[in-house]
Amino acid sequence: MIIDKLSYNSKLRYENAEVKFAFAVITLLICVISRSAVIALIVLVVTGVLTIKSGVPVFRYLKFLSIPFAFLFLSTIAIIFDFKPFYITINKNVVFYALNLILTSLSAVSCLYFLAFTTTIMDILSVLKKLHCPKIILELMLLIYRFIFILLDTAYAISISQKARLGNINYKTSLKSFGMLGSSLMLKAIKRSQNVYIAMQARCYDDTINVLSSKKAKPKVKHIIMIALFDGFLLIFSIWSKFFL
Amino acid sequence: MNTILECKNLYFSYSDNDNYALKNVNLSIKQGQKIALMGANGSGKSTFFLCCAGILNPCKGDLFFHNEKIKYDKKNLLNLRSKIGIVFQEPDNQLFCASVYEEISFGLLNLGFSEEETRLKVDNIIKTLNIQSFCEKPTHALSGGQKKQVAIADILVMSPEIIIFDEPAAALDPKHIKIVREIIDKLTENGLTVIMSTHDVDYAYEWADEIILFDNGEVIMQAKPIDIFTNNTVLDKTNLEKPTVIKLFESINDNKINYPKNLKELETYIKARLK
Numbered sequence: 001m002i003i004d005k006l007s008y009n010s011k012l013r014y015e016n017a018e019v020k021f022a023f024a025v026i027t028l029l030i031c032v033i034s035r036s037a038v039i040a041l042i043v044l045v046v047t048g049v050l051t052i053k054s055g056v057p058v059f060r061y062l063k064f065l066s067i068p069f070a071f072l073f074l075s076t077i078a079i080i081f082d083f084k085p086f087y088i089t090i091n092k093n094v095v096f097y098a099l100n101l102i103l104t105s106l107s108a109v110s111c112l113y114f115l116a117f118t119t120t121i122m123d124i125l126s127v128l129k130k131l132h133c134p135k136i137i138l139e140l141m142l143l144i145y146r147f148i149f150i151l152l153d154t155a156y157a158i159s160i161s162q163k164a165r166l167g168n169i170n171y172k173t174s175l176k177s178f179g180m181l182g183s184s185l186m187l188k189a190i191k192r193s194q195n196v197y198i199a200m201q202a203r204c205y206d207d208t209i210n211v212l213s214s215k216k217a218k219p220k221v222k223h224i225i226m227i228a229l230f231d232g233f234l235l236i237f238s239i240w241s242k243f244f245l
Numbered sequence: 246m247n248t249i250l251e252c253k254n255l256y257f258s259y260s261d262n263d264n265y266a267l268k269n270v271n272l273s274i275k276q277g278q279k280i281a282l283m284g285a286n287g288s289g290k291s292t293f294f295l296c297c298a299g300i301l302n303p304c305k306g307d308l309f310f311h312n313e314k315i316k317y318d319k320k321n322l323l324n325l326r327s328k329i330g331i332v333f334q335e336p337d338n339q340l341f342c343a344s345v346y347e348e349i350s351f352g353l354l355n356l357g358f359s360e361e362e363t364r365l366k367v368d369n370i371i372k373t374l375n376i377q378s379f380c381e382k383p384t385h386a387l388s389g390g391q392k393k394q395v396a397i398a399d400i401l402v403m404s405p406e407i408i409i410f411d412e413p414a415a416a417l418d419p420k421h422i423k424i425v426r427e428i429i430d431k432l433t434e435n436g437l438t439v440i441m442s443t444h445d446v447d448y449a450y451e452w453a454d455e456i457i458l459f460d461n462g463e464v465i466m467q468a469k470p471i472d473i474f475t476n477n478t479v480l481d482k483t484n485l486e487k488p489t490v491i492k493l494f495e496s497i498n499d500n501k502i503n504y505p506k507n508l509k510e511l512e513t514y515i516k517a518r519l520k
């Protein structure tokens with residue numbers, strides 16, 4: 001999982017998680033609410049530069065952005081073209097509208113990418129906990145995050161051992177192997193969950209998962225001021241452009 | 246020394262029939278002892294450990310902790326589990342948190358420690374076990390040996406009276422085996438009771454105060470290492486080899502008394518004979 005690796009090697013990893021979270025979420029909200037192409041462009045550039053500076057290779061970042069872009073592009077085609085009987089028409093306003101939509105969505109995604117690439121899951125979880133997100137959701141996220149990797153490892157090991165015994169010699173066998181991989185993964189997951197539950201019980205588990213994450217850096221005043229200035233500027237600009245442009 | 250853990254006529258079965266994984270287990274373990282459990286794969290060692298922590302409820306028989314019969318209600322069980330810690334064979338089954346720090350804090354918070362106390366203890370154990378270098382990493386990015394060390398830290402931090410190691414050397418390289426053994430030695434020096442299952446006869450011979458031999462769910466012998474490893478009938482029955490020290494000593498010495506305890510003693514003995 002490349003996002004995970006990038007996040008814990010990020011240069012911004014040890015910065016205060018709440019500040020990063022606030023920055024990403026507030027900027028995202030301004031972007032989405034203002035629906036202005038200019039703001040979207042500014043946000044796209046700023047979060048992009050920040051993310052790349054924090055240690056994500058440019059090419060990789062663009063590749064990550066291209067995933068939602070492809071999706072957005074395909075879905076906006078349906079908006080741009082108007083299918084009438086015997087004609088296909090394009091309206092200039094609609095094209096601008098579609099462009100605006102693509103830009104806004106991309107900038108929103110880039111805000112979230114900034115968070116995902118610089119903040120580890122455990123930090124995000126601790127922020128969500130402070131925001132009083134329901135406990136059951138946090139516990140589920142924690143367990144899922146941990147066991148995705150174990151299941152991936154197991155699936156990888158099984159598929160290797162299948163290949164070693166010519167489990168993919170032709171199309172039919174490889175289909176069958178894939179089915180068997182699925183079923184044995186299921187069984188292993190159940191077995192694993194039982195074992196984990198046993199181990200948790202052995203450590204006095206009593207129906208709620210309580211954990212502490214390591215002490216995090218204090219928020220830096222400099223960063224808070226910079227974020228406040230940036231988001232304040234975006235907000236004022238978006239209000240101004242709504243009413244006076 | 247006081248008896249800390251005792252089993253009387255313990256039976257356990259995973260299914261409802263008479264297919265027992267533990268059959269009529271009788272044994273007692275004294276405080277501060279180093280106990281090695283040995284026996285073939287599937288002979289019931291791990292099952293026995295789970296019974297000790299009250300996770301598996303025996304079909305018949307009783308377990309005593311500090312001479313008190315274990316009761317299987319929630320409060321007593323939580324109390325028992327705070328006193329008996331198990332380091333599981335497979336660390337991936339034990340570690341469920343995203344980060345090492347969270348993982349270690351889990352047991353402490355369950356014991357009801359406050360946040361400050363927990364932080365203090367977690368930081369302490371990270372320092373004592375010398376695992377600072379990877380304590381900021383997510384759990385899934387650790388190597389097998391590192392996971393094992395975290396699994397040990399998990400249990401140690403709860404400061405139990407008995408620590409159970411289920412095959413601590415499984416899947417570790419020599420360097421990590423050494424690290425784990427040094428940790429165990431430190432524990433026993435501090436007077437903790439350590440129970441360990443192992444297949445390593447050399448280590449069991451040198452390390453243990455007593456060895457308990459399991460065969461097909463039954464305890465066939467509980468004795469000093471020297472008595473176990475010079476008893477050919479039980480060794481044959483459980484497919485155990487003799488430790489190298491004993492093998493070598495027996496091959497150069499006909500009267501089988503005064504066995505050396507370890508390689509060092511054997512060396513002195515050989516040097517004395519060569520003179």
Ligand SMILES: Nc1ncnc2c1ncn2[C@@H]1O[C@H](COP(=O)(O)OP(=O)(O)OP(=O)(O)O)[C@@H](O)[C@H]1O
Binds near residue numbers: 284285287290293
């Ligand atoms: N969850 C389970 N369900 C059913 N049977 C089990 C379960 N776990 C173990 N057994 C059976 O109980 C018996 C004892 O197993 P146990 O795991 O205690 O052996 P062990 O001595 O720890 O072996 P090893 O050296 O391989 O770890 C075995 O016959 C095993 O097949």
Ligand SMILES: [Mg+2]
Binds near residue numbers: 290291292334411
């Ligand atoms: Mg076992």
